[in-house]
Amino acid sequence: MINRKIIFQVMGLLLLIEGFFLGISSVVSLYYGQSDFFALIITTGICIVTGILLRLAAGNAEKYINKREGYIIVSLVWVVFSLFGALPFVISGAIPSYTDAFFETISGFTTTGASILNDIEAMPKGLLFWRSLTQWLGGMGIIVLSIAILPMFGIGGMQLFIAEVPGPTPDKLHPRVKETAKRLWGIYILFTVAEIILLKIGGMNWFDAVNHSFTTMATGGYSTKQASIAHYDSPFIHYVIIVFMFLAGTNFTLSYFALHLKFGKVFKNEEFRYYLGFVVLFTVAISIVLWHYEGYNPEKSFRDSLFQVVSILTTTGFATVDYMQWMPFVVVMIFALMFFGGSAGSTGGSIKIVRVTLLLKNSYQELKRIIHPNAVIPVRINGKSVPAQIISNILAFVVFYMMISIISTIIISSLGYDVETSLGAVAATLGNIGPGIGMVGPAENYSHIPVFGKWFLSFLMLIGRLELFTVLVLFSPAFWKK
């Protein structure tokens, strides 16, 4: 039996939290004297009242959440947050269609950054702030989910690869999760504040610095400018954002160690080394092309390549240039990068470096197994051999990822889009990247997608963000049995 009360109780609490942040956004609106104050404060009220009603309906629920309730709550949070979070856009009239508003909001909470806005600068500041805040909150949520909650439920096969943050001895799970979450949020907030200060120094105003820092740390990629980071003609700003995108795509427990000066632990981590390796590899390849064939100067070749590689790899989706204008060769590389993703335990999405790494290692080991069929040749990571069930889990993950990509591409192309755009829209939403290739490239947006397509892509953002299994089990008959 699913315990509805506990679900009501948790959702009630979370809606109160959403109300709180909507309240902050309305204060921002008030401060800047913007027209969206009314819409934001109304939604604040709706969230708080609904939250209280849900908690009253829950009554005295037990404190214990079982696994199945856990799955339901996790999937519900992102959906319910987006359903409510979309309201101020509609109420204010800034985004008249609820479909568009929902798309923009779930794209925020899932830290995707796919937008339907054709004139971002025309949006009132309160809503822009709320839009960036959805990403920042989504990023915070995903760190706790991937480092503390999913491993607790044994999902995603990632438990092995996330070094645990030292905390109190786990006699009870509950305080352990809380403690871990606190430390990780500490780092998240610290990095955000550091980036705000650096962007301000680089010449952004406070408002833009705060917004871009929120969306960088979430690897979300919403900008307050229509031209994204290309709006700022400042190498300093570009490099600052590169650094923080890279940090946001790094396992936050490694950042914890780095901040405690345990750099050995960081560089011994194989996922981190592959992450760094992929950045270097793709940056060098693309830099050479830009320098030789597109006539960029060496610094700009390097900076633009590095920016775009880190932006796509970490699934942020900021742009300093419209890469659709580059050679098809580079577009294919960028498309391929969309399937790598950030590190486990980061705010990055997509398949994730650790999975890609293990797949590559397993394939290489298989060649050895073929030559020496009687030898036991395990796949190792960080010096430990990976159990067969983890390999099988990763296999299942990647197969689902590819299957969903293929079927979704067929569905999007059935709306009349060409192959490139369909592939791009799917890879960029399922991977929580934002801008894709083709007609959803960095110079364009998702406003032209028909209503059905927007809801469908919203669903892709959700399942991509929640590591597929978390949502997919809900569709499995076995989940609902007994």
Place this chain on the structure above:
Amino acid sequence: MINRKIIFQVMGLLLLIEGFFLGISSVVSLYYGQSDFFALIITTGICIVTGILLRLAAGNAEKYINKREGYIIVSLVWVVFSLFGALPFVISGAIPSYTDAFFETISGFTTTGASILNDIEAMPKGLLFWRSLTQWLGGMGIIVLSIAILPMFGIGGMQLFIAEVPGPTPDKLHPRVKETAKRLWGIYILFTVAEIILLKIGGMNWFDAVNHSFTTMATGGYSTKQASIAHYDSPFIHYVIIVFMFLAGTNFTLSYFALHLKFGKVFKNEEFRYYLGFVVLFTVAISIVLWHYEGYNPEKSFRDSLFQVVSILTTTGFATVDYMQWMPFVVVMIFALMFFGGSAGSTGGSIKIVRVTLLLKNSYQELKRIIHPNAVIPVRINGKSVPAQIISNILAFVVFYMMISIISTIIISSLGYDVETSLGAVAATLGNIGPGIGMVGPAENYSHIPVFGKWFLSFLMLIGRLELFTVLVLFSPAFWKK
């Protein structure tokens, strides 16, 4: 130590066989009084002389071939056959460039069917016959390789899924392989003859009936007509070819059982059921689109969809229509189909149905494993559970397949091709299909690809045909150690 003598001996024998079939082609040329007789008979001589010299150089080699020599021989056969097989095209002047001739020949022997010919009907008949024969021989070779030789060496992870043809008790491997090969070739020849007769009844002349039957049974797809099967405006011919493409993409051991009226064994085979399922699923989907949106009548919608689905799924590559003219939606589906492939133990290429099936099953089982983490939930096929090392082998195969596809797409796009064409050319050559999408679609060909690209795609055809591992181990340092 690699025993060179045994390699020389086997290659010598195989060259004599190639010479024999070139001799047959020159007889065909003579019969039709064609200009290519001289080129064919010269190459016959070259093959026979080289074969004899190699056997003399080998002297009294041992009869025993070890595993490593096996790998080398298998990879060499396809390359050496193509190197010699390309000669008559160049000598006759029909294909002046050796690169083009090699591409056309390895595309034949690998049963790919990617062509560089801009005017097939202008080719002399001897060369056309030789071109079809390369596919027929390649198909024969791959059946023996996949059913008898690769499982003997334990490669490909397929040994479990190929029901063994009843034969003499295996006290020695050698007679067993011979016996199996004989029975399978018997079926191959039987089907070829049956198709020739049916195509003749359908209105083809003998020459075209023989050629098309050769290339159907090999799932090769070379046609003697520039327009491929679209040249024949006969539903009967289309349906005959559909049936034989389907048979060619079926595990030949199942055909053996079917011919012995053991239909229960056929329909109990899970790979066969999935194979049939995929054909039905994609045919229905595409038929509906053609009927509703492209204005085809119901019979033509059904026939054209079925033809193209079976042609791509079995990796034959015959066309009755230019599917690049259909909606992008259908093009995406056809592109997706390129990754399915035929059954294990058929002449079809690509990833293969049994691997796709196991991947899908493993993913579905993983959802159950997440819900019941303590239960042991194996993947089963044909009622037996599949060992973890087979799953890991299939994972490795698919990862290599995808990795090679992505890197190759980047390489082809660096030659200046758009994303669609690059993806299409790679999927269609690595999967041994032939025509791809974009600028290598069914109405076009590969003649416009630059020289480097032709050699590169030739390499893809080779590794695709030999199930990746067979060739890739040769590049692994572990292979050459000690």
